[in-house]
Amino acid sequence: VRSYGAFSEGLSIKRRYLTAKGETAGALRVRDLAVLEVTIDSTQRLALENSAVEVRVPPGVEIENPRLEGSVQFPWTARQKDLWRPDYVEVRDEAVQLFGTLKHGLQRYYVVVRVVTPGTFFNPPAVGAVMYNPEVRGATEAGTVEITLAE
DSSP: OOEEOOEEEBEEEEEEEEOTTSSBOSOEETTOEEEEEEEEEETTSSOEEEEEEEEEOOTTEEEOOTTSTTOOOOHHHHTOTTBOOOSEEEEOSSEEEEEEEEOSEEEEEEEEEEEOOOEEEEEOOOEEEETTEEEEEEEOOEEEEEEEOOO
16 A cells, blocks of 8 residues: 555544454455544634544445445444544445534544455545634545455
């Protein structure tokens, strides 16, 4: 996995892939369900109102829309103490957009994804900003992700 330039200007964003059990995913394999954990931290030492965070996924990975009947959810994600509950969530094919107030300190958001296509793909960054204060922003690194066939 190669990566390209994360930055934090008052808002720190990190992401990692987890297994269905909540453990760090060693690899992404076709037919796996995984959880994309996004960790957001206001380094401003205050709540950030009107925050927008966009979590994009690479090709080869599909977002499980939590609003659809039959979508897969993992109960352990809802039990996290530092769970961010945004005011509005927009689920698209390639990204989840989150809007709301970020409290001071670390908060997490979980996106369930299905791994569907093998190959090496560009992994776009997750980005965030305060909508009426664009100097407060941050992004994860961009890079590549390799998806292998299931065994």
